[in-house]
Amino acid sequence: ETGVTQSPTHLIKTRGQQVTLRCSSQSGHNTVSWYQQALGQGPQFIFQYYREEENGRGNFPPRFSGLQFPNYSSELNVNALELDDSALYLCASSVDRGEKLFFGSGTQLSVL
Amino acid sequence: AQSVTQLDSHVSVSEGTPVLLRCNYSSSYSPSLFWYVQHPNKGLQLLLKYTSAATLVKGINGFEAEFKKSETSFHLTKPSAHMSDAAEYFCVVSRPYNTDKLIFGTGTRLQVFP
Numbered sequence: 001e002t003g004v005t006q007s008p009t010h011l012i013k014t015r016g017q018q019v020t021l022r023c024s025s026q027s028g029h030n031t032v033s034w035y036q037q038a039l040g041q042g043p044q045f046i047f048q049y050y051r052e053e054e055n056g057r058g059n060f061p062p063r064f065s066g067l068q069f070p071n072y073s074s075e076l077n078v079n080a081l082e083l084d085d086s087a088l089y090l091c092a093s094s095v096d097r098g099e100k101l102f103f104g105s106g107t108q109l110s111v112l
Numbered sequence: 113a114q115s116v117t118q119l120d121s122h123v124s125v126s127e128g129t130p131v132l133l134r135c136n137y138s139s140s141y142s143p144s145l146f147w148y149v150q151h152p153n154k155g156l157q158l159l160l161k162y163t164s165a166a167t168l169v170k171g172i173n174g175f176e177a178e179f180k181k182s183e184t185s186f187h188l189t190k191p192s193a194h195m196s197d198a199a200e201y202f203c204v205v206s207r208p209y210n211t212d213k214l215i216f217g218t219g220t221r222l223q224v225f226p
Contacts, residue, residue, distance in 0.1 A: 004155065033214075035214075035216075040218075040219075041218055041219070042202050042204075042216030042217050042218050042219050043156070043202075043214075043216045044216070045213045045214060045215070048213075056213055058213060090155070090156065092156075099144060099146075099161065099163075099206070100158065101156075101158070101214070102155075103155035103156040103157070104155050105153060105154055105155045106155065
């Protein structure tokens with residue numbers, strides 16, 4: 001078990017709605033990365049936050065946005081939800097953008 | 113650009129027999145390579161990583177992987193499968209010391225039969 005916790009564990013939304021997913025990083029970790037894992041696929045990098053600043057972004061549209069707070073917890077916000085946004089969203093924390101990532105169990109988002 | 117290809121979407125073995133999960137990579141840089149495991153309803157866990165120090169990398173739970181530059185491969189092996197090894201395994205590539213973007217393969221589901 002890692003110290004990375006994500007909430008909620010499951011979520012159902014309808015097209016066009018907005019959603020906020022939350023991640024508490026492991027104690028002492030100042031970097032949070034978000035990944036999207038569609039059914040039957042590997043996770044895809046969305047973006048990373050390091051010391052409250054965005055530090056790298058994958059190939060996702062601007063309606064995917066995020067925040068990192070002074071305690072290094074993080075939020076992922078998705079606006080104007082589409083059916084294809086249905087996926088498992090994973091959060092990972094690390095120290096100083098290091099290569100050892102600790103993943104949470106994820107939030108399963110279903111868009112109807 | 114970097115990418116990884118996992119050659120098998122499913123692998124089935126009997127308990128106590130060897131495990132081989134195959135991965136080929138493509139990278140314009142000297143790559144960092146990883147294997148992660150994902151058990152149902154649990155987060156991804158790092159099994160092992162290669163960062164050019166040694167071509168044979170030992171990981172947790174008896175797994176190891178060999179980096180072969182000539183074959184652009186990084187296959188994961190275990191001499192004897194255990195029931196608890198049943199899970200989804202991902203081969204991953206990133207730039208060395210720059211893990212702001214991990215690139216995952218599509219995964220290999222390992223089934224272990226008694």
